[in-house]
Every structure is written in C-alpha cells, then in structure tokens.
Amino acid sequence: xxxxxxxxxxxxxxxxxxxxxxxxxxxxxxxxxxxxxxxxxxxxxxxxxxxxxxxxxxxxxxxxxxxxxxxxxxxxxxxxxxxxxxxxxxxxxxxxxxxxxxxxxxxxxxxxxxxxxxxxxxxxxxxxxxxxxxxxxxxxxxxxxxxxxxxxxxxxxxxxxxxxxxxxxxxxxxxxxxxxxxxxxxxxxxxxxxxxxxxxxxxxxxxxxxxxxxxxxxxxxxxxxxxxxxxxxxxxxxxxxxxxxxxxxxxxxxxxxxxxxxxxxxxxxxxxxxxxxxxxxxxxxxxxxxxxxxxxxxxxxxxx
Ligand SMILES: [Zn+2]
Numbered sequence: 001x002x003x004x005x006x007x008x009x010x011x012x013x014x015x016x017x018x019x020x021x022x023x024x025x026x027x028x029x030x031x032x033x034x035x036x037x038x039x040x041x042x043x044x045x046x047x048x049x050x051x052x053x054x055x056x057x058x059x060x061x062x063x064x065x066x067x068x069x070x071x072x073x074x075x076x077x078x079x080x081x082x083x084x085x086x087x088x089x090x091x092x093x094x095x096x097x098x099x100x101x102x103x104x105x106x107x108x109x110x111x112x113x114x115x116x117x118x119x120x121x122x123x124x125x126x127x128x129x130x131x132x133x134x135x136x137x138x139x140x141x142x143x144x145x146x147x148x149x150x151x152x153x154x155x156x157x158x159x160x161x162x163x164x165x166x167x168x169x170x171x172x173x174x175x176x177x178x179x180x181x182x183x184x185x186x187x188x189x190x191x192x193x194x195x196x197x198x199x200x201x202x203x204x205x206x207x208x209x210x211x212x213x214x215x216x217x218x219x220x221x222x223x224x225x226x227x228x229x230x231x232x233x234x235x236x237x238x239x240x241x242x243x244x245x246x247x248x249x250x251x252x253x254x255x256x257x258x259x260x261x262x263x264x265x266x267x268x269x270x271x272x273x274x275x276x277x278x279x280x281x282x283x284x285x286x287x288x289x290x291x292x293x294x295x296x297x298x299x300x301x302x303x304x
C-alpha cells in the first residue's frame with residue numbers, strides 16, 4: 001500500500017492537480033482507513049496492520065533525519081506543496097480518517113505568554129479556527145515542531161502577516177497577526193526556532209498571536225492537542241479521533257447553510273421575516289436580538 005504515496009511524492013504539484021490528487025488520495029485513504037486499526041501501533045492509521053510497522057519505522061526515520069523527500073509529511077499530503085493557500089487540499093471532514101496517530105515529541109510552545117484572549121469556535125457570524133494568545137508586540141513566536149515554511153503572506157483584512165508551517169508529524173500550524181517575519185518560504189525549521197515577532201496586523205483588535213493547528217487543511221481545536229497553561233502537548237503519542245477532534249463539524253455545517261441579508265431603509269423585522277419566508281422569533285433567535293430591538297440600515301442579519 002506504500003506505492004501510491006510514493007508516486008504522488010515525486011513532484012510538487014500545481015494547485016488544481018494538487019486538489020485533484022489529494023481528493024483522489026483521500027478517497028483511497030478513506031477506503032483503507034476503514035480497516036481494523038492496531039491499537040498499539042504508533043503509525044499513521046491509514047495503513048493496514050501489516051503495513052503499520054514499516055510505516056512506524058519510516059516515521060521514526062523522518063523524526064531522526066528531519067524528513068525524507070522534498071517536503072515534510074509528503075506521503076500524507078501526496079506531494080502537494082502549495083505556497084499560497086492555507087487549505088489547498090479541500091478535503092471534507094467526512095473524508096478524513098476516523099483516527100490518526102501523531103508523533104508529537106519535541107514540542108515547543110509558540111509564545112511565552114499563557115494569556116488566552118479568544119478560544120476556538122463560533123463567533124457571531126464566523127468561525128474562529130484558532131486560539132488567540134495575548135502578547136506584547138515584538139515577543140518571539142516559535143515553530144512548535146520541526147518543519148518547513150509553506151506560506152509567508154499578508155492579509156490586510158484577515159491574518160495580517162502570517163506564516164504556515166508543515167511538520168513531519170502531519171500537522172500544519174498557522175501563526176498570524178505578526179509584526180515581523182524572520183524566516184523565508186521553504187526554510188527548514190527546528191522545533192522552537194524563532195519564526196516571527198508577535199504583532200497586531202490584519203483583522204486584530206489588540207496585540208495577539210492567532211495560532212491554528214490543521215490536518216489536511218481542516219483546523220482542530222488546539223486545546224485538544226496542547227495544554228496552553230502548562231505549555232506542553234497533552235500526549236506525545238497523540239491519537240486524534242475524528243469524532244472528538246471535529247466535534248465542531250455540526251456548527252460548520254450550520255454556518256455553511258446560513259444566509260444573510262442587509263437591512264435597507266424602511267425594513268422592519270416583521271417585513272424581513274415575510275420577505276425571507278421566516279418568522280420574527282426565528283430572526284431574533286438567529287441574530288441573538290429581541291423583537292423590540294432596533295435594526296439599523298446596513299446591518300447584516302441572518303435569516304436562515
Ligand atoms: Zn484568532
């Protein structure tokens with residue numbers, strides 16, 4: 001079963017091919033993942049029991065030799081190395097394996113501060129895919145594991161200055177709202193290596209580090225992996241069970257269905273309810289307002 005990843009590892013891919021390859025691979029993985037998982041294996045669970053030992057050896061080799069091949073975790077990401085998009089893989093949560101084991105040795109916390117200012121989860125209209133840690137502008141931000149810099153970019157209305165790192169264990173991490181980036185695209189990193197200085201750039205209302213942990217493009221709650229007070233991983237041999245790690249999927253599905261309107265002159269809640277085939281009480285519930293709330297022109301209201 002090792003042949004497919006090897007084939008896909010040969011060349012870095014352009015974006016469309018990359019998505020196609022990863023989608024095909026995900027379908028393949030999904031079929032393989034359905035097999036029984038050896039409970040005491042250290043390996044990535046996409047392989048059948050007979051392949052597990054070999055893969056564990058390979059993973060340990062990657063740990064020791066940094067990584068084999070062109071980019072870290074190439075065999076998991078099928079050679080896809082996109083330097084523009086945080087999630088070029090477009091793999092649905094449903095298509096992820098039911099469980100995956102990650103080797104999380106040599107973890108280094110990304111920042112000295114332990115002051116969490118915002119958690120992972122739903123914000124008013126949007127989903128917050130990371131955790132925010134308060135800092136002083138200029139504080140050092142470090143790579144949490146060995147890795148390679150996949151993206152360095154700037155988003156004025158979003159991440160600000162940000163860095164995405166791929167790690168040999170299969171995770172990718174995002175560090176955002178930085179004031180200054182200290183590394184370059186494709187640089188190889190050791191765990192704990194300074195990659196940037198913390199800041200307040202992009203869509204940010206105060207100096208903080210926005211930190212994300214992703215697997216095949218899909219963010220998990222970082223607190224499922226990391227103890228932010230103790231500044232260490234919860235388990236060095238981390239078993240990620242999809243059902244628990246992605247227990248926010250229901251909220252994401254709801255958000256994907258959500259529809260919004262903008263309040264215009266003369267609009268009332270009852271008028272909007274009629275226009276969009278709903279009721280005032282449903283509008284109130286969706287927007288956390290009361291029937292007597294004053295709505296303003298230009299206000300965005302969710303109606304579904
Ligand atoms: Zn954030």
